[in-house]
Amino acid sequence: HESCGQCTPCREGTAWMTKILARIRRGEGELSDLDQLAEIASGIGIMPGTTICGLADGAAWPVKNAMTKFRGEFEEYIKSGRRSSGSALAAAH
Incomplete structure (x- = not known):
């Protein structure tokens, strides 16, 4: 945890x-996440x-970009309820 908390x-x-x-990565995510x-x-x-x-800013930009460019993969990962070895999320672990 890098945040100073201020x-x-x-x-x-x-x-x-x-x-x-982490919840999404564990296969427990929902589309609303x-x-x-x-x-x-x-x-x-x-x-x-x-x-x-x-x-x-540094923490938010990768998430913003992932949601913009790979939202479909996130949705597929969540809908499948399992870790697909071809998924970008599975590879990111």
Whole structure:
């Protein structure tokens, strides 16, 4: 855990993104998790000066990009309820 804990967007946002991604990775995710994940990632570090450092932005960008470019794979992974060896999520472990 890299957050110093001083900024709510970073402290809470990064923790929730981690929990949601872990739940999806374990095969316990729901499609609604993707909307929540995208909303959290879009909400942290979106305006300069809302956090002390760039950690929130740095943590949010990969999630934002994954939701934009690979949402279909996330959806397929969640719907299958299992870890497909060809999945980008399975490979990311």
